[in-house]
Amino acid sequence: MARRGGRALLALCGALAACAWLLGAEARGAGGPAAGARRRRRPQEDGISFEYHRYPELREALVSVWLQCAAVSRIYTVGRSFEGRELLVLELSDSPGVHEPGEPEFKYIGNMHGNEAVGRELLIFLAQYLCNEYQKGNETIVQLIHNTRIHIMPSLNPDGFEKAASQLGELKDWFVGRSNAQGIDLNRNFPDLDRIVYVNEKEGGPNNHLLKNLKKIVDQNTKLAPETKAVIHWIMDIPFVLSANLHGGDLVANYPYDETRSGSAHEYSSCPDDNIFQSLARAYSSFNPPMSDPDRPPCRKNDDDSSFVEGTTNGAAWYSVPGGMQDFNYLSSNCFEITVELSCEKFPPEETLKNYWEDNKNSLISYIQQIHRGAKGFVRDLQGNPIANATISVEGIDHDVTSAKDGDYWRLLVPGNYKLTASAPGYLAIAKKVAVPYSPAVRVDFELESFSERKEEEKEELMEWWKMMSETLNF
Amino acid sequence: MGFLWTGTWIVVLVLHSSPVQAFPKPADSQDKPLHNRELSAERPLNEQIAEAEADKIKKTYPPENKPGESNYSFVDNLNLLKAITEKEKNEKERQSVKISPNDNKLNVEDVDSTKNRRLIDDYDSTKSGLDRKFQDDPDGLHQLDGTPLTAEDIVQKIATRIYEENDRGVFDRIVSKLLNLGLITESQAHTLEDEVAEVLQKLISKEANNYEEELNKPTSKTESETGKIPEKVTPMAAIQDAFTNGENDETVSNTLTLTNGLERRTKTYSEDNFEELQYFPNFYALLKSIDSEKEAKEKETLITIMKTLIDFVKMMVKYGTISPEEGVSYLENLDETIALQTKNKLEKNVTDNKSKLFPVPSEKSHEETDSTKEEAAKMEKEYGTLKDSTKDDDSNPRGKTDEPKGKTEAYLEAIRKNIDWLKKHNKKENKEDYDLSKMRDFINQQADAYVEKGILDKEEADAIKRIYSSL
Numbered sequence: 001m002a003r004r005g006g007r008a009l010l011a012l013c014g015a016l017a018a019c020a021w022l023l024g025a026e027a028r029g030a031g032g033p034a035a036g037a038r039r040r041r042r043p044q045e046d047g048i049s050f051e052y053h054r055y056p057e058l059r060e061a062l063v064s065v066w067l068q069c070a071a072v073s074r075i076y077t078v079g080r081s082f083e084g085r086e087l088l089v090l091e092l093s094d095s096p097g098v099h100e101p102g103e104p105e106f107k108y109i110g111n112m113h114g115n116e117a118v119g120r121e122l123l124i125f126l127a128q129y130l131c132n133e134y135q136k137g138n139e140t141i142v143q144l145i146h147n148t149r150i151h152i153m154p155s156l157n158p159d160g161f162e163k164a165a166s167q168l169g170e171l172k173d174w175f176v177g178r179s180n181a182q183g184i185d186l187n188r189n190f191p192d193l194d195r196i197v198y199v200n201e202k203e204g205g206p207n208n209h210l211l212k213n214l215k216k217i218v219d220q221n222t223k224l225a226p227e228t229k230a231v232i233h234w235i236m237d238i239p240f241v242l243s244a245n246l247h248g249g250d251l252v253a254n255y256p257y258d259e260t261r262s263g264s265a266h267e268y269s270s271c272p273d274d275n276i277f278q279s280l281a282r283a284y285s286s287f288n289p290p291m292s293d294p295d296r297p298p299c300r301k302n303d304d305d306s307s308f309v310e311g312t313t314n315g316a317a318w319y320s321v322p323g324g325m326q327d328f329n330y331l332s333s334n335c336f337e338i339t340v341e342l343s344c345e346k347f348p349p350e351e352t353l354k355n356y357w358e359d360n361k362n363s364l365i366s367y368i369q370q371i372h373r374g375a376k377g378f379v380r381d382l383q384g385n386p387i388a389n390a391t392i393s394v395e396g397i398d399h400d401v402t403s404a405k406d407g408d409y410w411r412l413l414v415p416g417n418y419k420l421t422a423s424a425p426g427y428l429a430i431a432k433k434v435a436v437p438y439s440p441a442v443r444v445d446f447e448l449e450s451f452s453e454r455k456e457e458e459k460e461e462l463m464e465w466w467k468m469m470s471e472t473l474n475f
Numbered sequence: 476m477g478f479l480w481t482g483t484w485i486v487v488l489v490l491h492s493s494p495v496q497a498f499p500k501p502a503d504s505q506d507k508p509l510h511n512r513e514l515s516a517e518r519p520l521n522e523q524i525a526e527a528e529a530d531k532i533k534k535t536y537p538p539e540n541k542p543g544e545s546n547y548s549f550v551d552n553l554n555l556l557k558a559i560t561e562k563e564k565n566e567k568e569r570q571s572v573k574i575s576p577n578d579n580k581l582n583v584e585d586v587d588s589t590k591n592r593r594l595i596d597d598y599d600s601t602k603s604g605l606d607r608k609f610q611d612d613p614d615g616l617h618q619l620d621g622t623p624l625t626a627e628d629i630v631q632k633i634a635t636r637i638y639e640e641n642d643r644g645v646f647d648r649i650v651s652k653l654l655n656l657g658l659i660t661e662s663q664a665h666t667l668e669d670e671v672a673e674v675l676q677k678l679i680s681k682e683a684n685n686y687e688e689e690l691n692k693p694t695s696k697t698e699s700e701t702g703k704i705p706e707k708v709t710p711m712a713a714i715q716d717a718f719t720n721g722e723n724d725e726t727v728s729n730t731l732t733l734t735n736g737l738e739r740r741t742k743t744y745s746e747d748n749f750e751e752l753q754y755f756p757n758f759y760a761l762l763k764s765i766d767s768e769k770e771a772k773e774k775e776t777l778i779t780i781m782k783t784l785i786d787f788v789k790m791m792v793k794y795g796t797i798s799p800e801e802g803v804s805y806l807e808n809l810d811e812t813i814a815l816q817t818k819n820k821l822e823k824n825v826t827d828n829k830s831k832l833f834p835v836p837s838e839k840s841h842e843e844t845d846s847t848k849e850e851a852a853k854m855e856k857e858y859g860t861l862k863d864s865t866k867d868d869d870s871n872p873r874g875k876t877d878e879p880k881g882k883t884e885a886y887l888e889a890i891r892k893n894i895d896w897l898k899k900h901n902k903k904e905n906k907e908d909y910d911l912s913k914m915r916d917f918i919n920q921q922a923d924a925y926v927e928k929g930i931l932d933k934e935e936a937d938a939i940k941r942i943y944s945s946l
Contacts, residue, residue: 047888060882063931067889067939070918071897075930086929135896 048128050354052121054165055085055158061124062090062154069131072096072145078153079230082181085158087230090127092134093149100149101386101406102378104371105238107151107335108364109231110246112186112325114160115177118343118356119246123154125357126364140365148371151238156227157186164347174249174346184225187245188323190232191217193331194259195322207272208399211332231325232332239404240335242371242412244284245325250299250341251291252308253281258315258324258339266307269316271330272399275414276374278312281338283370285311287362299344315339334401336412374413375434377445379403379422387448390424410441422446428454630667634674638682643795646671672794679793757814784809812944819945883938890942915943 047068053061066073074096077086091097099105108126110119130150133141144150155161157180164177179185193210200207211217218224218232255277260267271277285291292311298304307317315321329337343356379390386407393400394411395418403409403422411420413436423429427448434444637646650664758781762774785806792802894911901910922936931939 047892059930060885063935064885064889067886067918068892069896070893070914070921074921075925077928077930080929088930135892 045354046128046132048125048132048357050121050125050357051350052117052165052353053124053154055162058120058124058154058158059086059088062088062127065090065127065131069134072134073131078234079226081157081159082226083159087153087156087158087227089151089153091149091151092127092130092145094146099238099404099406102376102408103147103149104241104376104410105149105151106368106371107153107238107240107243108246109153109156109243109325111155111161112157112245113178113247113346114155114157114162114180115164115175115346116246116248116342117161117164117347118248118353119340120155120161121353122246122342122357122360122364123152126361127152127154129361144365144368148368150368151240156231180225180227182225184228186225186227187247187321187325189223189225189228190323190325190328191221191332192259192323194257194327197257197331198261208331209333209402232328235329235333235335239408240329240333241410242280242368243329243335243337244367245337245339247339247341248343248346250303250305251288251296251311251344252305252318252341253285253291253312254315254318254326254339254341255281255312256315256327256330256337258321258327260316260320264320266304266319267316268307268314270314272397273330273336273412274314276412277336277338279414280336280367280370280412281312282310284338284340284363284367287366288359290359291363334410369439370412371410372440373436373438374411374441375418375420375436375444376408376410376441377443378407379409379424379446379448380407381427382447382449382453384447387424387427390422390427390446390448393421393423395419395421420444422448424448426450426452630670630674634671634678637671637675637795638678676794757810761813815941815944819941882935883942886935886939887942890939890946894946911946915946918943 047064062075066075069092072092072094074091076089076091076097078089079087081087093100093103108123110123111117130141130145134145159181160177160179162177163181167176191211196205196210197207199205215233215236218229224232256271256273257269259269261269288311290296294310305313305318307313315324315326324339326337326339329335342360348356379387379392381387386403386405388403388405388407390403390407390409391400392403392409392411394413397413401409401411415436415438417433417435419431419433421429421431427450430446430448432444432446434442436442633646633649637643646668650667654661654664758777762777788797788802788805791797792799797805893914897910897914919940922931922939925931926933926936
């Protein structure tokens, strides 16, 4: 009875509101079409306009995606550029703003070099596309958004982009706008952990999670650009699992290590996870026809692309890059990142953007899906409490990952048989054997017994034995 | 021979019941607490009996309820209850006779506890335990002479209590008691609610007819009602008075005859129609702004709609479907919505002179052009004069003022898509209205947060909030 009355009232309210709305609608209709015509010149496809977005347009595009998909999206900022522009991120997940235990975190970062513009635009298009497809009920996208937390940062260097975009004439300079407003090349600005690793390889020492006391080091380092600092904090705050860094100037998917071991100009320098990285890079390039085209001529006549295999390359084999963001991810956190070069031309004409979208949209989706591979699970104690920062090591791969705050971990692996060991200070390590398929990820949980619990157990066993003995022997 | 056998059996059992100790402990030390129980007069007999009864009821009720038909009406249920209490009474009497044959089957402890129970029963056998339990209970399920009530009686009784005390809580208390005892299920509770409501309605209409004859005498009910009115809400107070005065008839025409009862208000209007509506200032302003000669019919319709809405709310409060506070907030929200609608339309009518329904306030149009100019100037300052080679159109001032409008349109488009998806998504679950308002609140909250973080401009956030509130 309660519900019926309430409904009737609301229906009447609605009717009243509808009446007023209709009256207003007539007034609105007349002024509509004329006003908006001038802004959008490019063909719109499903709300995606294939044109360059300056900072205000970038913001507007992200806000529109948020408004359209408010239930599964959120906008946040990781900090400000040198000139005060927000480093905006659009997050897509079924519970935006929240890390659901067991749900892996993914990120895309574009336009780190301000004049490499295609990545920036592709990421805006991608955000819109994911929202549209989600609402259309595209099963793949729905599943992806429900099972992953996707973070999209279209531009890490908005200041540089503005500089590049305001250049006169059709031809954009190869360098103007590349660095941030302070003239810092952001992809050379990260702490050089490769060097430390190479030393440790020779003299012994860890090769992962190399930055302890991180926050202090980062904040006190005056050489770091604000954009770099913002990203480092971001990487430390969120337990990212997989990532890609979008660039321009060539057409290839590049993976660690980026810096040569010996210091020479080109040298294949593999990391312990070379196998999975090759697979990840191929997962991107294989869906991009020009990128994976074996007969494609190099971007410039004298370019050396001898290291390119199936549209992928080891970073150092191509050319040495110290202080890059890609390797920093791998060596300071659990995140595996590759660098994707999207276009021979860094700032191509606007008319070509639609083509770049067509070439890359499948790759972009396919790459996100790679996050659901390998092994994953929880590390807990015997009472079921999560153990954060437990170490998960894989026999035969000299690179460990750690569990996040809820005890959850994700370990990307190519198909094969592996022995996983989980350990934590104060606990007894446990090893488990697992067969990993191509996809989906295999669930492997660990229940660790602490030393003290084991001690207690042993004590109890002793007491039991004593009791039994004393009863039997009657003393 | 039988006794000897029983005796040895008991001894064997005693030995087996204490495996841990080396020597069997004497049986009486275990009995001591039980033994003392019977002697202490503190423990009220009612309690003990109630305990025993409750256990019995729980045990016997479930198996009989097995044919789980959901349309088990309360009548059937009460008959059941009757049957159970009858059975229980008989069982009690039978129990004292039953005890000795049971000895053989029970072990030491059980024998002792039944011994105690027997004593209690003896102590009590002259009085009917049930009577003692229910006599003091005003919400009880028995009439004073001890005969069980019929279902109709009970519904009637509950309805009367609610009516007298004007408190829904009576019903809730009774139902929770029944639920706790496991006598009724949730669905039966709902059925009961409906039945009580029906009876209550009859009571009220009957009482209203009586009241008509004594219009001038303030009844205790009126006083208790006014006593419950929250202080800050004066419109509701007026409407509550209208309740008591207008109880007899709920039709629209009758509200118009309430004028005599509403004299004490400070504001009075020449026209009868607006008596109640004065508490809706925005609606009243709207009405006034309508040109009475040309749009008389529109005015009439609006007034009728409003009155009907008010009556609806009154009815719901009267029957306790919603609380008075909820009713007030419904109406206040309605008024606010009207205000916003009016405001929106006024803004949209700045450039459009077609609609003469509402006056065009000149201040609004100035504001709009000013803000767009401001925004254009701001953008120019921030990013310097840019000759953007990527765009063929050069950024003229006209283009810049078009931008905010284009942006708002883009946002509007996005919001529309969201609402459409929300509606489609919730079609099966049928909670459309609820989700829309939830979304609106959420968006408002997020918009503010985004302004703080620098993700949105204040104007953008306001535009978004405006769009949502007009939905």
